[in-house]
Amino acid sequence: MKLERKEFGNLSVKGQMEVIGLVVIVILIALGMLFMATFALKSDPHKKIFTRKGLAYSTMSALMKTTVSEKAACYSLSQGSPKIGGDVIEDCAKYHDVDTSIYQCIGPFSGKALHSCDFLAEMAAYSLDNTLGIWNKNYEFHSQLIPFQGEEPVNLIEPIVVGGCPKWKERDSSGLFPINTEAGLVENTLYLCD
Amino acid sequence: MSKERNMKHKKMTRKGQLQMTETIAILFIFFILLLFGVIFYFRYQKIAFQEKQEELLGTRAMESTLKTLFMPELICSRGEAEPEDNCFDVLKLNATQKIMAQYLDEYYFEIFSYATITVQETYPGDKTWILYDKPKPEFTRKEPTFFVITLRDELAGNNQPEYGFGYVAVTVYS
Numbered sequence: 001m002k003l004e005r006k007e008f009g010n011l012s013v014k015g016q017m018e019v020i021g022l023v024v025i026v027i028l029i030a031l032g033m034l035f036m037a038t039f040a041l042k043s044d045p046h047k048k049i050f051t052r053k054g055l056a057y058s059t060m061s062a063l064m065k066t067t068v069s070e071k072a073a074c075y076s077l078s079q080g081s082p083k084i085g086g087d088v089i090e091d092c093a094k095y096h097d098v099d100t101s102i103y104q105c106i107g108p109f110s111g112k113a114l115h116s117c118d119f120l121a122e123m124a125a126y127s128l129d130n131t132l133g134i135w136n137k138n139y140e141f142h143s144q145l146i147p148f149q150g151e152e153p154v155n156l157i158e159p160i161v162v163g164g165c166p167k168w169k170e171r172d173s174s175g176l177f178p179i180n181t182e183a184g185l186v187e188n189t190l191y192l193c194d
Numbered sequence: 195m196s197k198e199r200n201m202k203h204k205k206m207t208r209k210g211q212l213q214m215t216e217t218i219a220i221l222f223i224f225f226i227l228l229l230f231g232v233i234f235y236f237r238y239q240k241i242a243f244q245e246k247q248e249e250l251l252g253t254r255a256m257e258s259t260l261k262t263l264f265m266p267e268l269i270c271s272r273g274e275a276e277p278e279d280n281c282f283d284v285l286k287l288n289a290t291q292k293i294m295a296q297y298l299d300e301y302y303f304e305i306f307s308y309a310t311i312t313v314q315e316t317y318p319g320d321k322t323w324i325l326y327d328k329p330k331p332e333f334t335r336k337e338p339t340f341f342v343i344t345l346r347d348e349l350a351g352n353n354q355p356e357y358g359f360g361y362v363a364v365t366v367y368s
Contacts, residue, residue: 021220024224028227028231031231035234035238051256051259051339051340054341055340055341055342057280058280058341058342058343059342061279061280061342061344062280062281062342062343062344062359062360063342063359065278065280065281065344065357066317066344066357066358066359067351067354067356067357069317069318069356069358070350070352070356071318081351081352081354081356083357108317126317127316127317127359130316130317130359131316131340131342131359131361135340
C-alpha cells in the first residue's frame with residue numbers, strides 16, 4: 001500500500017514536470033508569434049505616407065500653375081503666357097472634338113505646333129517624366145471633362161500611365177483639381193504609388 | 195539473496211543513468227532553444243534600432259523640407275496677401291543663394307543642420323540653385339526628399355509673371 005502511494009506520487013511529479021514543459025513550449029511559441037505579429041502589422045512609416053501624398057499634391061498644384069513659355073510660341077488672344085491649369089485646359093475642353101484649337105503651342109517633345117489637348121498631354125508627360133519619372137515613381141495622370149448637360153464624362157487626354165497605380169495598390173491621390181470651363185467641369189487627378 | 199539485490203541495484207542504477215541522460219538532453223534542447231531566442235531577440239533589437247534611426251532621419255528630412263517650402267526668403271509673396279504654396283520666387287532664389295552661402299554657419303546651420311538643399315528648374319529652362327550645402331563629414335546615411343514646385347519669374351513674363359516648373363531636393367545626413 002505504501003509502495004503504491006510512493007509510485008503514484010512519483011507518477012504525479014513526472015506528470016507535473018511534463019505539464020511545465022508543455023507550458024514552456026506554449027510560452028515560447030506564443031512569444032515567437034508575438035514577434036511575427038509585430039513584424040507583420042508594422043505600418044508604413046509616417047514620413048513615406050506624408051511625402052507621397054504631399055508630393056502628389058505639390059506636383060499637381062505646380063503643373064496647374066505653370067505657364068507656357070514664350071519659346072512654345074502659343075498664339076493666343078489673351079495677354080501674357082497661357083496657364084496650363086487655366087487657358088490651355090479650358091481651350092482643350094472647348095475644342096476637344098474639333099481639329100483646331102485657339103492655342104497652338106509647340107510641344108516640348110514633338111517640337112511642333114499642337115492642338116491644345118495634344119499640347120496638354122505632351123506638357124503633362126514632359127513635366128511628370130522630369131520629376132516623378134527620374135525618381136522612379138509609378139504614377140497615373142487623368143484629365144476628365146464632365147459636361148454640364150449630364151452626358152457621360154470624357155477623357156480630355158489619354159491617361160498618362162507610368163508603372164500604373166491600380167485601385168488595389170497602395171496609392172495616394174493629389175485630390176481632384178477641378179477647373180470650371182464653358183464646356184463643363186474638368187477634373188484633373190494624379191495618382192502616385194511606389 | 196545478495197546476487198538478487200546486486201542485480202536489482204544494477205538495474206536501478208541503469209534506470210537512473212538513463213533518466214539523467216534524458217534530463218541532460220532535455221536541458222540541452224531547452225538551452226539551444228533559449229539561445230535561438232536570445233539571438234533572434236538581439237537581431238530584432240538591432241534591426242529595430244536601425245529602423246528607429248532611419249525614422250528619425252526621415253522625420254528630420256520631412257521637417258527640413260517643410261522649413262524650406264515655407265521659408266520667407268523663398269516663398270512667392272505679394273505684399274500682405276497670402277503667400278502662394280509650393281511656389282518659389284526666382285528673384286528671391288537668386289538673392290537667397292548668396293545670402294545662405296554667406297551666413298551658412300552663423301545662422302542657417304541651426305535651422306538645417308547637416309543637409310543639402312537644391313532647387314532644380316525643369317521647365318522652361320534647366321537652371322540649378324544650390325541654396326545650402328553642408329554634408330556631414332563621413333556620413334553613414336542620407337535621406338533625400340523631393341517636392342515639386344513652381345518657379346515664379348517676375349521678369350520673364352509679358353505684363354504677367356511667368357511660372358516655371360521644377361523641384362526642390364532636400365537631403366539630410368546622419
